[in-house]
Amino acid sequence: MPLNGLNLIGGRTLESGKTFRAVNPATSQHLEPPFHEATLDQVDQAMKQAEAAFVEYRAKSPKERAAFLEAIAAAISTNDELVDRAGQESGLPQARLQGERGRTVGQLRMFAKLIEDGSWVDARIDHADPARKPVPKPDTRRMLIPLGPVAIFAASNFPLAFSIAGGDTASALAAGCTVVLKTHPGHPGASELAAAIIAQAAASTGMPAGVFSMLHARDYAIAIALVKHPLCRAVGFTGSLKGGRALFDAAASRPDPIPVYAEMGSFNPVFILPGAMAERGKQIAEGLKASVTMGTGQFCTNPGVVLGLEGDSSRAFLEHAAASFVEAPPATMLYSGLRDSYEAGAARVKKVAGVRVVAESKTPASAAQTQVGAKLFATDAKTFLSQPSLHEEVFGPATIFVSGSSTEELEKIAAGLEGNLTATLHGTEKDLQDHRKLVAILERKVGRLLFNGFPTGVEVCPSMQHGGPYPATTDSRTTSVGTAAIDRFARPICYQDFPQAALPDELKDANPRGIWRIVDGQRKQREG
C-alpha cells in the first residue's frame, strides 16, 4: 500500500502545511513520503469525533467490541509490509519485529477474550432489604464503565507493541473508550499502516469511524493540546520521564484534572547475593550482558545498575562480564537523538571520580548506522551513594556494577532508590532468607520483583505488573502490560433501585453474561 503521509481523523485523511520525514537509522537515509504534522484544529476535530463516536461505541456489546479487536489482530498478523516498514524506520531486526508483531496480535486477542468473558467489570450486587431497621436497605449494583475519549502517545522503542495498535490502544478500545493517538515521529510510516488497519477493522465490524484517529506531531504544543482538550478523559503514554511528566503536569492543571498513565524510564537494579555470586557468577555475567544489550538496550526494563558485595567472587564476575561486553557487537539505536543521549549519558558516568570503564564493545560503532557499543562501568557503593548523576537512567546498552562492603550498604542503596519498574535478586534460596530486609525494602520501590532472572522480556498475562512508584510511572496503582491494563480506562458506577429491564446485562439478576460477580458479599458465577 503506498503511504499517503496524512493524519487520519474519523476515517478521513487530512493534510497540513508542515511535514517531516522518517529516517532509517541503519543507513541515515531519509525515507519517503513526507508526513503531515497535525494542526491544533485537527486535534480538536479528532477529539470531537472521538466524543461523538464514544456515545455509539460504548453501546456496542462486548462481543461486537471483541470482534473489532480480533479484526485488527487478524489483519496485523498477516501484514508483512508493516513489519518491513517498522524495520526501515527503527533499525530493529526483522526477527525481533516479527516477535513484536506476535506480541501485538496476542495482546489484542487477550483483551478481546477478556471482554468477551466479561468478568473484568468487577460487578457487585447487594440486594434490597426493605425490612431492615432503622432504615430499609436499597438495592445497589456496581460495575466498571468506560471513561470516554482518551489520548494515547505511542512509544519509540516498540513500534508495534507499544505504538498504534499496541497495549494502550488495545486496552482502551477494549474498555469501551475511543482513542486519539499521537504517533511517535520515529516510525510514522509503520504508524500509518497500523492506523489504516484499525480504520478498516472499524469499518468492517460496524464501529463508528471516530473510534480511532491518528495524528502525527513533533510539536510539543500538539501533545499538550491533546491532554488539555476538554473532551479528553485520560492519557496513556510510554516514553521519557521528561515527556511523561510534562503530560502529567498539563493534565493536573486542567480545570478538571484527568488521569495520566505515563510509563517512564527505570533503572531496574539487579542485586547479586553472595551465594549466587560464588556459585554461578559467570553464568549471571553472561545473562546480564544479554539482557543489557538486547534490542540495543532500548527497553524500559533494561538493567541499569548491578549490585554485589566486594570480594573475589565479584571480581571474577566482573572479569567474566567484561569479557562478554567486549565481544558485544555495536548495534543501531532507534534514532540519532537516542544515540546522542546515550553517548552523553555514558560520558557523564565516565567522568565521575571513582567510576571506571570495565569494558566496551571492541568493534567501533558506525556513526552512519546510528550504532553504539555496549558499556560496562564499575564503582563502589560510597561513590554511587554520593553521586546523584549515577542515579539517572542511561537509555541504551550500558550498566554499572556497584560493589558494597556490606549487606547494610546494599540495603542503604536500595532504600535510597527512586521508584522502579523492576528489581532483581540473584541468589540461592538461603540468600533470599538471609536478605529478607533487602526484599522488604525493594518491595516498596518497584512494581515487579524477580528472582534469578532478568527484567527484560515482560510477560503479557493477568499477573503481570508493568508499573511502579514514581518516576517509573505517574500512577503506581496501574499497569500498562497484562489484562489489568484495561482498568486504567474505566471507572465504577452504581445503580440504585433500578428495574431489571433498565440495568446493564452484567448487573441483571439472571446474569445473562455468566460473569463472576460479588452478590451479597459472595463471589458467584451463576445465580441459584
Add this chain to the structure above:
Amino acid sequence: MPLNGLNLIGGRTLESGKTFRAVNPATSQHLEPPFHEATLDQVDQAMKQAEAAFVEYRAKSPKERAAFLEAIAAAISTNDELVDRAGQESGLPQARLQGERGRTVGQLRMFAKLIEDGSWVDARIDHADPARKPVPKPDTRRMLIPLGPVAIFAASNFPLAFSIAGGDTASALAAGCTVVLKTHPGHPGASELAAAIIAQAAASTGMPAGVFSMLHARDYAIAIALVKHPLCRAVGFTGSLKGGRALFDAAASRPDPIPVYAEMGSFNPVFILPGAMAERGKQIAEGLKASVTMGTGQFCTNPGVVLGLEGDSSRAFLEHAAASFVEAPPATMLYSGLRDSYEAGAARVKKVAGVRVVAESKTPASAAQTQVGAKLFATDAKTFLSQPSLHEEVFGPATIFVSGSSTEELEKIAAGLEGNLTATLHGTEKDLQDHRKLVAILERKVGRLLFNGFPTGVEVCPSMQHGGPYPATTDSRTTSVGTAAIDRFARPICYQDFPQAALPDELKDANPRGIWRIVDGQRKQREG
C-alpha cells in the same frame, strides 16, 4: 476522660504555642479545653513515626490488623462520651450521632472482615511454562500491597463516620497503611476522644504506636506540609472543592506526585419524569423536603437541583413542596462559617433574574443557635442554562426546581452538568424506557444513579460507589464508601520466579489463606 487538647504523635501527646477552642453551634458558647495547633515540626515527626511504624505494621498478618480494627470498633460502640462531645461540637442531634456511631463501628468491622477474608488483594498467579517457544514462560504472581504512610483529612459533617476513625482511616489501616490524620477544627474534642481510642486499641493489640497520629490544625500551611511531606504516599479528604483542589494541586506538584482522593461538593440533580410527576408528585415533594433538610442539608449527596417538565403536574408538585418547606423548622448548622456560606449562597441564587423564592421555613432562624431555614427556589431551564452561578453548590437545606419546556431541554441541562456524586430519576418504568438518552447522559456524569429514591443516605456495602467525575472527586476511579474504598491505599506488585517459601501466603500454591484468586486465567478459591 478529661480532654487534654494536645496533638497525638506516635502515642505521645504534644503541645504547641498556639491554641483554639471549639464552639457549640447550638449555643454559640466556646467549649473547654483549648486545643493545640500542630507545628510544622510536629507534621514531620508524625510522618517519620508513620514511616517507621509502617515497616512493622505492614508485616502484621491480616488477622492481627483485623483485631486492631475490631478493638477500635468495640471501644467506639460503647463510648457515650464521644457521642456527647460530638453533639456539643456539631449541634447534631444525639439520635443522628448514635446512628453515625453505628455506621462508624459497622465500617470498621466491615473492613476487618474484608481483610480477614483476604480476597480483596486480587491475587493472580500464572504458572511457568519452561517448554514454551520461542522463550520459556516465567512464573508470575501479583497481589495488592499497601502504599505506605498516608495523610487523612477529617470532614466536618460526619464527626464520627468521616472523621478520626471514619471510612478513610478504616480503609487505610485495613490496607496496611499507617495514618497521620488532620482533625477538622469543628470537633477537636470528639477527635481527641476517638484518637485516644485508636491509640489504646493499637497498644492493646500490639500495633506500633506510630500507626496512627492526630494533628489539630487550622492553618492551611500545615495541611499542605502534610501533603508535601516526602514520606506521605497518598491523601484522603472529604470537604469543599476549594480545599480538595488545593490538596490535589499540592500533591501533583510534588517532585514525586502522589494520589489524592478528595471527595468534594456535589449538586446531585433529581429528575422527575412526567409519569411519576403526574402519578405521585405530592409524595415526591415530601420525600424531597425530607432529603433536602436531613441533617440541615449538610450532606455531600444533598439534592441541590430538581428538574421536571413544565405543566400542571409540576405546578402541583411545587405547591406541595412549598407547603412542606414552609413547615420545615430552622435547624443548627455545624459552625457559623457554614451558616454564613449558606446564607450568602442563597442570597446569590435569589438575586438572579428569573429565579423566584417558592418557600422558606416560616419559623425565624435563631442566630445564637447558628440556625438556618430551608429554602426552595424555582426557575426555568433557560435561566438555569444561562446562569453559571446557579450551578454552584449551596451547602445546606436549599434546592432549586428547574422546569424545562421539553425532554430535549432537560437533556441539554444534563449534558452540561459537571461531575456529580449522584443523579436521581423519579419515574415509572415506562418513563425510564422513554428517557434512555437522558440515562445515558447521566451515566457519564455521576458515580451513582438512583431510581425512585433520594441520594442522601449512602449505603455502606461492596456495591456502593461514593465518588464521581471531577469536581465530585479528584479520582473518579475510586470510592470513599464501601469495601472498594480499600483499593485507594494499595498497589499491585508482581513476584517473578520466587520460591514458594519467599512468597506472601496469598500467592503460595497451597493457598493457605483460602482466598479467591485468578490462577492461569481461571477464578479459583482452592487449589486442586
